[in-house]
Amino acid sequence: MGNRLLSFLMASVALGGLAEAKTVIHVMHQGDPGWVSTYGEVAKRFEAANPDVDIELIYAPHDAYNEKFSAAVMSKQLPDVMELDAPFLANYVWSGYLQPIKPLIDQDVIDDMTESNVAQGTYPIDKDLYAVGLTDSSVVLYGNRKYLEAIDARIPKGVDDAWTREEFEGYLEKLSKLDGVKWPIDTFRGYGIKTEWITYAYGPILQSAGCDLIDRKTWKSVGTLDSDPCVDALTMMQKWVKNGWVVPQSSGTNQFFAEGHPAALALGGHWFYAEAAASMKDDIVVMPLPKFGPKGASPNGTWIWGITTASEHPDIAGKFLSFMLKDKLYRDYAREDSAYPGLKSFAADSPLYADGGPMAVAFEQASKTAIARPPHPAYPIITSAFMGAVDEIFNGGDVKAALTAAAEKIDEDIEENDGYPPFDEQQ
């Protein structure tokens, strides 16, 4: 009896040892139910192909992702693989959380990345790739065909053909007087000031006008964010709000396709197409972002995947990422979700963004006008300061004063961190 018990215990220990032999890869991500399910299915398929690996998915809601990440850092529980918002990459790399990804990912995936996708995953100091994704993003100008025809507006055929500032403001004025139009444009103030929307969507308006959030050579914001072109650009936007041309924050994000179509234009993300087209069918027109100055500008960057420095199995983590990015069903779901292509092979397989497709102009912007948000470790401060300034300006505050205060706040943070070396040596 005692021997049998001893044998049983030894067998249990041996089995336990076998179970422990599995390598666990923790993957932290965000996303809506469709994506959560898709990641789960990808993980199952990877585990089936690699029986010695266990993929443990850690979900964090989009609006609390940064808090979850901070908690993971502080409690030394960083996952092996993590999803991250592209503009925060510089901060994460500088802080030592991410490792170069090129040696860990299949070369054919690296070769398949679009320029914009490479840009969003690259750390500017060593020019190395730290993150990769299937998708990218952009913002376009959606228009209501009936309203545009009613005011005899010119419909641009491509990015080179975008409206000028004068044309755009002229159309806003005409639309404001048109029957049925309550607001000429929705700039999606309804997304609030706690998301990345303001910096992501309005930043290109500054860049198009000839300025920026920060000087990308000296990494100084004072003299750039509060320069005359920026003051002028945001005074223009403040005027739109004062004139009652912009959908207010309290009216949500559906005024372009809500009953009666109260908003005539919408400065919206590529994801907005699915919502708008479902309701408006052929009445929707997709146009490039207007030129507010000497050049056109559009945003890029989305949630991409990196491998953390805490990973004890970076090779397996890379293997999982390569598997996921090539997975057919994962790509099928992304395509159904109108995902904006970040890999050339995925773009070729996405009729929505292909030549002649309804969102072709959005994809054209990626190669012609896309400008990444400032790739600097101070980005979290840059974006929060700018969003605060825009909110103040939209609520009637002094434009110059608000931008100067934001610029000073950004520079203060950079100074407090000794210029975030080696960024201070870039000048």
Next chain:
Amino acid sequence: MSDLAIPTLHTEAKRERSAIGSLRVVQTASILVIALVIVSPLFMLLIASLKDDRFQILADMGSFRAFWVSNPTLSNFAEVSNLSGELAFGRYLVNSLFILACTVGAGLIVNSMAGFVLAWGSLRGRALVLSLVIALYVIPQESIIMPLVIMVSRAGMTDTFAVQIVPWIASPLYIFLFYQFFAQLPKELFEAAEMDGASVFRIYRSIFLPLSLPALATVSILMGIESWNQYLWPILVTQTDYARPIAVGIATFFGQDSIYWDRAMAASVLMMIPILALYLAFQRWFVSSFIGSAVKG
């Protein structure tokens, strides 16, 4: 004179009655308007949960169509109640109920005991302890959340039910509420029981606790709502569906690019039911506790 006075009195009484009647009509109308303002969002939530097209829900918002559904369907409820799959809302709901029951159950015992000892115990420096308890109440949860995360992760408590229950059992606010309630009860009760040889615990359990139903109900409701709505803490200390509550599950529907209004509404309705039931169960004592605190006999 008297002949004239009688009709005059009648007329005045009539006028007074009609004035009172008018006042009642205005009062009733006001109450109805306020009730409508309070109930309409809940009604809109319920109606939206019966629509199967999230884009339609979004398009209907801001118009009267938000209060009408032509083809009601329970498909959203079926989807969110799915007990298996990647998004096990049934599991989240059970988790939330378990966390609520444990937190409220343990919270009532711990906080009422602490309140009783502060009110009637022979503890030295009671006033100082009470001041410290009140002082603790002003510390916002957000300021201690990260140190707490580090503590529980070092203790190996992450991704458990305990980590969502234990830190929130004792609360300065509820200790103070119980202290206030017990302190109002007549001194003679305590002294008589003490003379009969009852221990402090016996006095608390057999005499004071049965008398504190209004306080127990109030704390149950407030603690229940607090536990039910916990959002950031569970996100920080749980990793998988094993112990996650429904508030985190609902957040899944609010993606970076789009919001799944149909399922979010259905999940919100499901989330509302238990807390509404808790309120209705304790409503009588909850209201009486407020009346009791306002009216001194």
